[in-house]
Amino acid sequence: MxxxxxxxxxxxxxxxxxxxxxxxxxxxxxxSIAILASLxxxxxxxxxSLEKTFDGFIFVTGFFTNVLVAVxxxxxxxxxxxxxYLAAVVAFGVRLFQNIxxxxxxxxxxxxxxxxxESSI
Amino acid sequence: MEPRxxxxxxxxxxxxxxxxxLTVQISSLTGKSSGSSTQxxxxxxxxxxxxxxxxxxxxxxxxQTKAQLATYQSSxxxxxxxxxxxxxxxxxAEAAAGIAPMSGAGLVITLSADxxxxxxxxxxxxxxxxxxxxxxxxxxxxxxxxxxxxQGAAGEQQRLVTTSYIRDITQTTIGGESYxxxxxxxxxxxxxxxxIRAVGNASNMQAILTxxxxxxxxxxxxxxxxxxxSNSIKLAGYDGVMPGTYAKEVNTQ
Numbered sequence: 377m378x379x380x381x382x383x384x385x386x387x388x389x390x391x392x393x394x395x396x397x398x399x400x401x402x403x404x405x406x407x408s409i410a411i412l413a414s415l416x417x418x419x420x421x422x423x424x425s426l427e428k429t430f431d432g433f434i435f436v437t438g439f440f441t442n443v444l445v446a447v448x449x450x451x452x453x454x455x456x457x458x459x460x461y462l463a464a465v466v467a468f469g470v471r472l473f474q475n476i477x478x479x480x481x482x483x484x485x486x487x488x489x490x491x492x493x494e495s496s497i
Numbered sequence: 498m499e500p501r502x503x504x505x506x507x508x509x510x511x512x513x514x515x516x517x518x519l520t521v522q523i524s525s526l527t528g529k530s531s532g533s534s535t536q537x538x539x540x541x542x543x544x545x546x547x548x549x550x551x552x553x554x555x556x557x558x559x560x561q562t563k564a565q566l567a568t569y570q571s572s573x574x575x576x577x578x579x580x581x582x583x584x585x586x587x588x589x590a591e592a593a594a595g596i597a598p599m600s601g602a603g604l605v606i607t608l609s610a611d612x613x614x615x616x617x618x619x620x621x622x623x624x625x626x627x628x629x630x631x632x633x634x635x636x637x638x639x640x641x642x643x644x645x646x647x648q649g650a651a652g653e654q655q656r657l658v659t660t661s662y663i664r665d666i667t668q669t670t671i672g673g674e675s676y677x678x679x680x681x682x683x684x685x686x687x688x689x690x691x692x693i694r695a696v697g698n699a700s701n702m703q704a705i706l707t708x709x710x711x712x713x714x715x716x717x718x719x720x721x722x723x724x725x726x727s728n729s730i731k732l733a734g735y736d737g738v739m740p741g742t743y744a745k746e747v748n749t750q
Contacts, residue, residue: 380505381508381509382512384511385515385516388514389517398525399522401526407521407522411515411518411522414514415515421504422508436510
């Protein structure tokens with residue numbers, strides 16, 4: 377079922393291209409942080425799915441909460457002239473790499489497990 | 498439903514949102530960072546700077562005009578008094594600019610080639626009236642000359658204004674020696690011998706000529722220089738087209 381999220385990604389890109397939507401330059405900063413939060417959520421979801429602990433409600437609420445908090449943090453940072461968005465960037469960045477590492481390990485384990493099964497047959 | 502399959506739909510939806518946001522972000526940034534937007538920014542910045550400069554200039558002009566108005570208002574209590582003060586200012590400005598006639602005490606300086614002078618045969622070819630007259634005029638102005646005119650052999654006379662120029666134009670050969678004998682002062686040809694009249698403090702102007710040893714220097718060139726103080730020098734006003742060509746902003750539309 378890995379093709380379904382990829383298909384979703386492709387459909388999202390297509391909608392973005394067709395809609396010709398452009399945001400003001402002052403808002404692109406917030407969208408960047410929101411994209412980072414989305415990436416973190418997606419990889420978190422893939423990891424949970426592979427670990428068989430996925431919960432759709434937690435996933436969806438986690439996505440919106442992460443995006444909103446990250447954008448809010450950035451906005452407050454702009455108002456206070458403090459780079460608070462860095463907190464979100466570091467937190468999401470670290471978690472993103474952790475999730476990717478865990479997904480990679482799980483995939484390797486599965487592949488090696490499958491290979492050892494085939495060789496025993 | 499298996500957990501993996503249950504996860505597929507929310508992840509797909511979020512991935513779709515992610516794809517959409519990524520596309521919007523990239524297309525927005527690509528559009529904004531194109532050359533035209535940079536050009537727009539620079540154009541706007543230049544326009545803002547120009548407007549700022551214009552604003553500063555206008556503020557300066559307003560301040561000057563206010564000061565002028567204050568001077569005018571303080572020049573008299575009645576309109577008649579103020580008008581008289583303005584007319585007096587106008588006369589002073591015209592005299593300073595060289596366009597009004599002027600009379601008063603000052604110096605009369607004549608410069609004429611004299612073959613009997615010892616320096617004539619060797620140095621007359623080095624005499625350059627353009628340089629000498631400009632030098633002389635600057636010396637006289639430095640000592641407060643209020644008005645100066647240069648007169649030629651046939652009585653041609655040109656009053657100097659602030660943008661006047663003096664140029665060599667004609668060479669004369671006497672006894673095998675060529676030297677510049679005519680100058681052009683503001684489009685008027687003035688042939689030697691030259692008579693320079695200067696209205697101002699005669700003693701100060703004479704003192705600078707003595708200090709610079711001007712008469713002796715001229716004699717070394719073979720030019721006789723006679724400096725005569727006078728109490729009644731009359732200078733005509735400059736009546737030609739104001740000399741001076743300068744760059745002007747043109748409207749190309």
